[in-house]
Amino acid sequence: MKFRMQKITALMAAAVLGISSFGSVSVMAAESTETEIADTEGEVITMDGDAISSDLIAGTFKPSETTVPVQDSYEYGFMGLKFSLPKDLLKQMEEQSIAMVTNEDWTANADAVKYAYFSWCEMTEEQKEAEVDKIGTGYDEWRDSLVKVGVLGMYDEESQEKLDEITGCTDHKELGSSSDGKYKYYLSINKDADETLRNEIEEIDATITDMTPFQQISVFETPQDTNGNSADATSVGSFETTGIGGDTYTEKVFSDYDLTLVNIFTTWCSPCVNEIPELEKLYQEMKDSGIGVVGVVLDTVDADGNQDEDTVKKAEILREKTKASYPFLIPDSTMMNGRLNGVAAFPETFFVDKNGNIVGDTYTGSHSLSEWEDIVKKEFDKL
Numbered sequence: 001m002k003f004r005m006q007k008i009t010a011l012m013a014a015a016v017l018g019i020s021s022f023g024s025v026s027v028m029a030a031e032s033t034e035t036e037i038a039d040t041e042g043e044v045i046t047m048d049g050d051a052i053s054s055d056l057i058a059g060t061f062k063p064s065e066t067t068v069p070v071q072d073s074y075e076y077g078f079m080g081l082k083f084s085l086p087k088d089l090l091k092q093m094e095e096q097s098i099a100m101v102t103n104e105d106w107t108a109n110a111d112a113v114k115y116a117y118f119s120w121c122e123m124t125e126e127q128k129e130a131e132v133d134k135i136g137t138g139y140d141e142w143r144d145s146l147v148k149v150g151v152l153g154m155y156d157e158e159s160q161e162k163l164d165e166i167t168g169c170t171d172h173k174e175l176g177s178s179s180d181g182k183y184k185y186y187l188s189i190n191k192d193a194d195e196t197l198r199n200e201i202e203e204i205d206a207t208i209t210d211m212t213p214f215q216q217i218s219v220f221e222t223p224q225d226t227n228g229n230s231a232d233a234t235s236v237g238s239f240e241t242t243g244i245g246g247d248t249y250t251e252k253v254f255s256d257y258d259l260t261l262v263n264i265f266t267t268w269c270s271p272c273v274n275e276i277p278e279l280e281k282l283y284q285e286m287k288d289s290g291i292g293v294v295g296v297v298l299d300t301v302d303a304d305g306n307q308d309e310d311t312v313k314k315a316e317i318l319r320e321k322t323k324a325s326y327p328f329l330i331p332d333s334t335m336m337n338g339r340l341n342g343v344a345a346f347p348e349t350f351f352v353d354k355n356g357n358i359v360g361d362t363y364t365g366s367h368s369l370s371e372w373e374d375i376v377k378k379e380f381d382k383l
Contacts, residue, residue, distance in 0.1 A: 060131040064123065064141045067093075067108040068100040078219035079116055079154050080178055080211030081185065083142035086203040089120065098197070099123040101143055102220050103255065105159075114168060116219045117153025120201060121146035122193070122320075150201030153186040160184055176276045183211075184263065215344040235338030235357045244315045244328040251356045253327060255290030258354055259380050261372075264340060265347040267314040272347040276322040282372045283326045291376055293326040298340060300330045351379050 066305060068074075070093050075082035085093075092098040104116035132138025163172050169188035177184050179259055180216050185208055203334040212223040240250050253345050254260045263279060265272035276295070283293040297315045307330060334343050339350070339358060351360040360379040367375065 002203055003188070008037045022152060035263060041075060051302055060133055060138075061318050062091050062131050063139050064099065064128045064130070067096075068102060068118070070094050073363070074118075075209075075221045076220060077209075078113070078217075078221075080183075080209050081152075081154065081206065083152065083204055083206040083211055089203075092200075093120075096123060096128050096239060098149070099312055101146070103143075104219055108295050112214055113154075113156070115153060115155040115159040117151050117155075117167065119151045119167070120149045120197075122149060131252060147193065148190050149193040149197045149202075150190065152186075152204060152206060153188070154178070154185050155269075156183055164190065175206055180211070183372065211230070214357060216346075221288040233337050235337060235341040235355075236259035236339060236352055237334060237335060237356070239332040239334050241332035242330055244300075244312060244319055244330070247327075249327060251328055253329075253351045254292070254356055255354050257287070258290035259359070259376070259383060260292035260294055260352045260354075261349060261376065262296060262352055263347055263349045264296045264343055267297065267311055267318060269346040269365040273318055273322070275347060276318070278367070278369045278372065280322065280324045280326065281369050282376065285373075286376065291367050291380065295324070295326060295328045296336070296340065297328050297329060297341065298331060298346075305333055306330075 051062075067369050072345070073082065073084040075288050093100055099117060101121065102116070102118055104303055105114045106112065107114055121143075127142065127145060130142055132142055148168045149170055153167065155166070156164065159166060163186060164170055167186075167188040169190045171189040171191050172186045173188070175185040185206070187204060187206065189201060191198075215223060223303065234252055236254070238251055240248065243249055261279070261282070263272075264277075267273070267277075277294070279293050287293075297311070299308065300311045300315060312330065314329055331340050343365050347364075347366055349363045350358055353359050360382055363375060
């Protein structure tokens with residue numbers, strides 16, 4: 001049940017799956033309209049093209065085992081918030097009589113957070129031992145069954161008007177605002193909760209800090225390092241790597257075309273997957289005019305550069321289902337001369353000329369065929 005938060009939240013942003021996230025663990029709750037179109041050797045392919053291991057969605061788990069763990073202090077860069085908890089509250093979290101859980105909501109186009117909060121809830125022995133299905137609404141129902149004592153969170157202007165509804169509390173103490181003024185922070189209390197517990201929540205020591213720019217991953221995840229040299233790379237350099245199908249590729253993959261669109265994507269990103277058929281149409285339409293397309297599947301290697309065979313398999317399935325004929329490359333050891341480092345939002349697309357030089361502008365987000373036609377024409381005219 002341990003997922004990379006960026007994988008889960010990308011799916012959430014695309015409205016493919018309903019996600020409940022807490023700490024470093026996420027639970028997938030499939031929408032009732034979700035439809036499977038294939039099951040290939042344990043890989044379920046959704047209508048939006050997401051490859052999900054059936055092992056991840058089969059069976060049950062204990063929600064109480066996935067609550068936020070006890071720590072000396074907590075710091076969340078995307079929220080611009082750090083805090084520490086009183087000893088009595090930490091003790092009750094260790095005993096699991098109190099559960100610390102998280103919740104967040106994004107804007108419709110997933111470019112910002114609407115609100116995010118931590119809640120401390122009373123947990124009975126029955127709730128502690130409860131098991132729920134990995135898919136479905138079991139986790140949400142379990143979480144909603146907990147009695148909230150207090151909530152610490154950040155809220156945009158619209159969310160501030162619905163604090164009672166969002167937090168389940170009626171007493172709200174404003175702690176301050178983010179440096180850009182877009183969010184306010186509140187410590188909220190359920191006045192009907194046990195008085196001793198309420199007092200412990202009121203003793204939470206919270207500090208508002210500089211907020212790390214949103215990277216389209218959960219605000220409860222550690223911000224990714226975006227200080228790589230991708231912006232400084234002027235060429236893809238010399239490299240040798242393999243494609244999803246096992247073929248060998250070098251920088252000469254770009255020499256057959258005057259201009260090549262390089263699309264960096266991941267198997268867990270639904271907007272990325274949904275865009276592949278559009279890029280295939282673009283490739284078929286323009287390849288005879290000197291325009292090529294190359295995909296780079298960034299999550300086929302881990303942070304240490306080791307190849308992830310399970311993800312390679314997912315990419316193979318996605319390529320088959322989307323009928324893409326252009327190359328899907330696994331990142332090489334140089335990360336294309338560093339150009340693939342520091343990518344924080346997916347998909348990201350850049351252009352390379354026939355000599356391997358990086359040219360033109362970089363484009364973040366998915367686009368329709370007509371939009372790509374206009375972009376490619378603009379970039380081609382710059383050559």
